[in-house]
Amino acid sequence: xxxxxxxxxxxxxxxxxxxxxxxxxxxxxxxxxxxxxxxxxxxxxxxxxxxxxxxxxxxxxxxxxxxxxxxxxxxxxxxxxxxxxxxxxxxxxxxxxxxxxxxxxxxxxxxxxxxxxxxxxxxxxxxxxxxxxxxxxxxxxxxxxxxxxxxxxxxxxxxxxxxxxxxxxxxxxxxxxxxxxxxxxxxxxxxxxxxxxxxxxxxxxxxxxxxxxxxxxxxxxxxxxxxxxxxxxxxxxxxxxxxxxxxxxxxxxxxxxxxxxxxxxxxxxxxxxxxxxxxxxxxxxxxxxxxxxxxxxxxxxxxxxxxxxxxxxxxxxxxxxxxxxxxxxxxxxxxxxxxxxxxxxxxxxxxxxxxxxxxxxxxxx
Numbered sequence: 001x002x003x004x005x006x007x008x009x010x011x012x013x014x015x016x017x018x019x020x021x022x023x024x025x026x027x028x029x030x031x032x033x034x035x036x037x038x039x040x041x042x043x044x045x046x047x048x049x050x051x052x053x054x055x056x057x058x059x060x061x062x063x064x065x066x067x068x069x070x071x072x073x074x075x076x077x078x079x080x081x082x083x084x085x086x087x088x089x090x091x092x093x094x095x096x097x098x099x100x101x102x103x104x105x106x107x108x109x110x111x112x113x114x115x116x117x118x119x120x121x122x123x124x125x126x127x128x129x130x131x132x133x134x135x136x137x138x139x140x141x142x143x144x145x146x147x148x149x150x151x152x153x154x155x156x157x158x159x160x161x162x163x164x165x166x167x168x169x170x171x172x173x174x175x176x177x178x179x180x181x182x183x184x185x186x187x188x189x190x191x192x193x194x195x196x197x198x199x200x201x202x203x204x205x206x207x208x209x210x211x212x213x214x215x216x217x218x219x220x221x222x223x224x225x226x227x228x229x230x231x232x233x234x235x236x237x238x239x240x241x242x243x244x245x246x247x248x249x250x251x252x253x254x255x256x257x258x259x260x261x262x263x264x265x266x267x268x269x270x271x272x273x274x275x276x277x278x279x280x281x282x283x284x285x286x287x288x289x290x291x292x293x294x295x296x297x298x299x300x301x302x303x304x305x306x307x308x309x310x311x312x313x314x315x316x317x318x319x320x321x322x323x324x325x326x327x328x329x330x331x332x333x334x335x336x337x338x339x340x341x342x343x344x345x346x347x348x349x350x351x352x353x354x355x356x357x358x359x360x361x362x363x364x365x
Contacts, residue, residue, distance in 0.1 A: 011039045014089045015056045022097070026052060038163045042100055051100040052084065057163030059094045065166040065175050069096070071137055072162065079130030081150065081160040096162055103155060106146035110210055116309025117268065120211035121302050125295050126157035127207060131200050132291040134159070138168045142178040142195055144203035146210060168196070182246050183216070183258070187282045190250045198284040201294055205279025205287075206259065208298075212272065215263035220245035223252060256282040266355040267308035267315060267362075271301045306365055308358070315358070323361045325354065332357065 006019045009031050019028060019041065028043040038057035045052055069086030085097035106123065109115070115123075127149055134141055141148075143164035152158045164178040174196040177189030186202035189195050210216050217223075220242065224232055228248050235241045252258055259280060261273045275297050281287050288294035308317050315325040324335045324343060334357060335343040349364070351357035 009039075009041075011056065012093070014093060015039060015095075018056075018087075018089055018095065019054075022054060026054070026097070028054070051102065052097055053100045054095060054097050055161065055163060056089075056093055056095045058092055059088075059163075065169075069094075071167075072096075072139065072165070075133050075137060077130055077133035078152065079126045079156065079158050080133050081158050081162075083162075098160060101150035101152065101158065101160070103151035103153070105151065105160075106149045106157065106207065106211070109151060110146055114213060114310035115211050116307055117212070117272065117305055118302060118307040119309065120208065121272075121298050123157045123211055124204065124208040125298050127159065127204055128291040128295040128298075130157065130159040131204060132295070134165070135197055135200070135291060138170070139165055140168055140175065140195060140197065141165050141200050141203075143180050143184070144200055144207060145181055145184045146207055149207065182249055182253075183218070185250075185253060186284065187254050187256070188284050190253055196284065197291075198287045198289065201287050201291065202280050202284070204291070204294065205276050208279065209259050209261075209264070209276050212268050212276075213263075213265045214259055214261070214276075216259065220249070223249045254282070256280070265308070265315070267306075267317075267358045269301075269305045271305060275301060306362060315354075317361060317365060319365060321365075323349075323365070325357055325361075334361065 006016050006023065006028070009016065009019070011019075022028070025046055026043045027046050028041050031039065031041050038055055040056075041054045043052055043054065044050065069083060073083040073086060081098045081101070083096050083098055086095060088094045127144070131141070131144070141159060141162075141164065143161065144159070148159070148161040150158045150160045164180055166175050168175055174194040177185065177193050177195040177199070184203050184206055186195070186199045189199060206216070221229065221232070224245060225248075228244075232241055232244055235244060249258075259276070261276065264273065275294075279287055279294055288297070306317055308315060310316070311324075317323045321336055321338050323346075326333055326335055332351075332354065334346045334349040336346045337343050349357060349360050351360055
């Protein structure tokens, strides 16, 4: 990236000045606008030839809560993105230099494929391991969502985007909440502007819900009732519409109405739904108290449920005898194979709905 290009990027002058300093060691290649919390650039280390990301973020100037870069860089977890370099520019801006994850993030994964029970549990357990590593150092991420959880070279969850991360002082149980990503904000962050360890637990529960196939639209208009939509449409400016839709969404968060467990695929068992309910409870004291407790429950449930998944668009249950549910122009039927043989239609399994068919297969398995 040339100096001329740096001068033209959409960032404050102090960030441009720091980019010019970093460009001595890093060949900066592009800026992206995904996410609204700061400025993100990609490049390559000139000596090591490794791909990196540089994230500039607004940290607010309150040093009591600032995530000390040297402490964050000392965290060694395969599920927390490594920090290669970091610094404060002034009382407002700071930056991190981290590896660039070429496999994208969980948002990309959810968009491209439908995940099964086991894969969803495993990705969430990896996320919880990373959360535990952060919490051990009393760091709160405050912005856990699929777009901020990357996929490592081994396709495992790795927490990134530290623009909202704050340190929780030993004398405190909560800190001020982050104003980002209203959809993922826990109720207490809206009601009392407070955020503690169980705030990250809440957000991890939302991520699990999405991985399993739960419906969580990003379109602000979706969350409005018919009456609210009329009010929304009567507003003259986009800014007013955004403020109003945020207010409506916050009201639903406070009532615990953001996730709809009925939107989960029929093969997601009640045991998993109960875990999601607990993790995302509106009362933070009724959630899992630690990432480890959440992790243990998921591990326990994993050993008790079946690994329904989606392959080539078909619900499938793998085993010595595998079952596949086929839908051809509204005609739903079951195929099965034994020990990897050819798929053959099984007319003995009947049901008037997908739920009934899944239930019958589950009994046979």
